[in-house]
Amino acid sequence: MDCREERLPHQSAALGAGLSGSQSVDRALGLLSLIGREPAEGLPLGEIVAGSGLNKPTTRRLLMALMRAGLVEQEPQTRRYCLGEEAFVLGVLAARRHGLLEMAMDSLRRLARETQDTSFLTVRRETYAICLHREEGTYPVRTHALQGGDQHPLGVGAGSLAILAALPDGDVDRIVAANEAALLARYPGFAPEAIRADIVATRERGVSLNPGRLVASSWGIGRAFRYPDGRVAGALSIAAIDSRMTPARQSELAALLTREAVRMEALLAPMFLSKRGEKPMAAKPQPIETGRAR
Amino acid sequence: MDCREERLPHQSAALGAGLSGSQSVDRALGLLSLIGREPAEGLPLGEIVAGSGLNKPTTRRLLMALMRAGLVEQEPQTRRYCLGEEAFVLGVLAARRHGLLEMAMDSLRRLARETQDTSFLTVRRETYAICLHREEGTYPVRTHALQGGDQHPLGVGAGSLAILAALPDGDVDRIVAANEAALLARYPGFAPEAIRADIVATRERGVSLNPGRLVASSWGIGRAFRYPDGRVAGALSIAAIDSRMTPARQSELAALLTREAVRMEALLAPMFLSKRGEKPMAAKPQPIETGRAR
């Protein structure tokens, strides 16, 4: 069982690269993920073609397959492609196991009630962060910089930054490098160096702080929490108008976030009863590799 | 634009059947749906092979592709395959458009509060019904016959029956026929004829009633609601112990369900601003057919 890294010499060199044996499926699922990045409006065929690197006929054929399965739908008016009802239903089904949101709802509600500001649950998805939920507070001035389903590169925004800062340095480097182009092009004020500085500050402080860098006057404060095996599970964060983010109140909010993060980690504890001492940094669940060759 | 049924003579006969041009993607997505049927435990490879009709290597290869995309995960201990985190995230993203659950939450909460019993939102998925949410009531004796994510053939259970009864007769026939084997094998008390009788009763009454046929003493009452174009969108239902389902209370609950169903239909109204008078019975959103041949 511990022969995990035994690489035999005769492994066919052609397989070395990512030759999966299911090219079209990989491509189709890539499209799905791409469409998921624009959950509100959907994407026109042209952009999907451009964004995926595939050509038009192939893209369209794969989209048809996704539509047959109900995972994607095409808006009849605009001809844009967007996530379908089946994707929604699958999500509800998957929520039984991956019920992060379910688990976090209590925390989010409590944070929103106690602080009167808006609270968020954010998770990581590759090099991006996704806002899974936004729980409105009661305070009359609210920032709408972040909606449920919104996605930004890791490091952009409080929850996103908290997650990034919680990752090991190697991952941070890869992620920031991967996002560099997007950051420079679409996130002025989030140059790679700025993000690195933010990470240092976040690690010192224990919580992340976004001083209105994405939308002026819209501040955020966040804190990551982990699975029992050490992997980062997500982040809780709170957004408020700048006047409600004085240093004193920051500490107050940090304490609340910490309390809820601890609660989340306690809730997640039962998930890993497995005693297998795998290296805790495994970036992804990763398929089991039983056989010899790779 | 209205040349939709012009079938040219030269269409290659081989295409007549469901030759999609993306067999493997179709198969992979079929597996995804299959795995979704067992959201709690996941499925072992053998059952997926059997359930899909594919052979082992193909099944495994496709599963690997789904795992690479994060839509499926393999439980390390049991080696069972289950829905992955990405499926959950996609669902949250899709919820922006297909926010039935979101829309229904108010109704479900109100029903649960007013009746003290447990309320449910159910939607159709092909020939099955899926319970999307279960909102607990406060009454101390609660039935747990139906959990969120549970799936039963259309006609089995209150919400499921309400949906089936709301469909046109042609669909009903197809669905009951398709489910016949499953019904006879796994749902004693829900023979096809019994379901047909239930449908008649439901249509007369306006609401469906399940008099403890799935789990003794666990009764349910349900009502379907529609999209503005006439398609059935889903059903609201209430479950309670038999003693809380006297005829008098049934009428009471029916009134509440009707009120909430009307509300849901009002909420759904803005979805179809399109004036295109397509035939309202189109079973599925269906890909657009622009070109000439089919």
Next chain:
DNA sequence: AGAACAAGGTCCATATTATGGACTGTCGGG
């Protein structure tokens, strides 16, 4: 008008990709 463009959608010969029969490795029970 009409021409010119852009974007969505489709065809079909080709070569790459997916397929599945046969095989190996692993666990648990007797």
Next chain:
DNA sequence: CCCGACAGTCCATAATATGGACCTTGTTCT
């Protein structure tokens, strides 16, 4: 120690997915 059941893998073959070229529809510019 052997057996059966189950998970996972190999590889020649056949079927499938690919993408360049093309067609159609709607929009913008003269």
